[in-house]
Amino acid sequence: MSTTTAGRGLTGRVAVVTGATSGIGLEVARGLARRGATTVVVGRGADRAAATAGEIARSTEGAVVDSIAVGDLSLMSDVRALAKELLDRYPRLHILVNNAGAYYHRREVTVEGVERTFALNVLAPFLLTSLLVPRMVESAPATVVNVSSAAHRTYRVDFDDLQGTRRYAGYRAYGRSKLELLLLTREFAHRLKGTGVVVNAVHPGFIRSGFGQNNRGAPALGIRILSALFARSLRSGADTPIWVASNPALPGTTGAYFVNRRLASGSRASSDLRAAARLYEVCQTLTGAGELPSVERAPNGSRTGRPVPS
Numbered sequence: 001m002s003t004t005t006a007g008r009g010l011t012g013r014v015a016v017v018t019g020a021t022s023g024i025g026l027e028v029a030r031g032l033a034r035r036g037a038t039t040v041v042v043g044r045g046a047d048r049a050a051a052t053a054g055e056i057a058r059s060t061e062g063a064v065v066d067s068i069a070v071g072d073l074s075l076m077s078d079v080r081a082l083a084k085e086l087l088d089r090y091p092r093l094h095i096l097v098n099n100a101g102a103y104y105h106r107r108e109v110t111v112e113g114v115e116r117t118f119a120l121n122v123l124a125p126f127l128l129t130s131l132l133v134p135r136m137v138e139s140a141p142a143t144v145v146n147v148s149s150a151a152h153r154t155y156r157v158d159f160d161d162l163q164g165t166r167r168y169a170g171y172r173a174y175g176r177s178k179l180e181l182l183l184l185t186r187e188f189a190h191r192l193k194g195t196g197v198v199v200n201a202v203h204p205g206f207i208r209s210g211f212g213q214n215n216r217g218a219p220a221l222g223i224r225i226l227s228a229l230f231a232r233s234l235r236s237g238a239d240t241p242i243w244v245a246s247n248p249a250l251p252g253t254t255g256a257y258f259v260n261r262r263l264a265s266g267s268r269a270s271s272d273l274r275a276a277a278r279l280y281e282v283c284q285t286l287t288g289a290g291e292l293p294s295v296e297r298a299p300n301g302s303r304t305g306r307p308v309p310s
């Protein structure tokens, strides 16, 4: 752990950011650390994660920055190992930013047999959130921020082919994954109402980062050129996720989608709550995630707002 002194609005809060060794996630981690949160940099490679935590702590007066290495978040075994380490280390968890994500131009399948876009962008945040939520309920008020994308807009969920087995195109798999993450945001929010844990999604903007550079050749070059021409800075990309994660005016807002610090509606497909509930159940089956802590229901079916241990 790297420590200096001082802190601000998030002092006493513990914030976890996935994909925090580079890109938007690094700036989100820096922003949360600046606001005083004990910030956990989750990244690939122990040395890189520790070096990033050290760099944020040195550049941010008062920051308490820790690091946890993950192998590959597209593997549910690694997501479970990450959750276990977080739960072992932190008796309280207040902020989770599910930021790690990627675009795969060609279809890849993980050693666990899952298409990689779906595994990393959908199942990983689903499982990590499911595993951490009980601790977050105990630590409430707490907040989950899912980094979705405006790329979700033109797609619908294909429940018959969630992993692009029949037809795969990278842009479609990516756009769908971000729609699915937004739908899961709505369903988590619904299931957690009254527990003190809110779940929201953001579009960070079109941001100049390492995005797409895991691909080779023309796809990576194309994204680099478009980025150089049109994209905004990493700091700008981190602004809305940090704002949603730390804004004290937002604790009652849940299941929402934010763009440029504003509430946005998302596509029509992203408001299909039946699809959200169905997708949640599919993800539960695929990951083996258990039930969330719920709230007690009054006899008339309304929720009383008291968390019930799972």
Ligand SMILES: NC(=O)c1ccc[n+]([C@@H]2O[C@H](COP(=O)([O-])OP(=O)(O)OC[C@H]3O[C@@H](n4cnc5c(N)ncnc54)[C@H](OP(=O)(O)O)[C@@H]3O)[C@@H](O)[C@H]2O)c1
Binding pocket: 018, 019, 020, 021, 022, 023, 024, 025, 043, 044, 070, 071, 072, 073, 074, 099, 100, 101, 102, 120, 147, 148, 149, 150, 203, 204, 205, 206, 207, 208, 209, 210, 211, 212, 213, 231
């Ligand atoms: N850039 C944009 O215009 C844009 C727009 C909308 C949404 N987004 C979303 O914003 C989020 C951050 O993306 P970015 O633009 O900052 O891209 P990026 O620079 O490529 O950063 C992605 C982060 O995710 C991590 N990551 C990727 N694959 C991983 C894996 N298998 N296991 C663990 N960590 C993994 C990366 O780790 P390494 O540091 O090890 O590479 C990196 O820290 C993503 O969810 C992306 O979909 C980006």
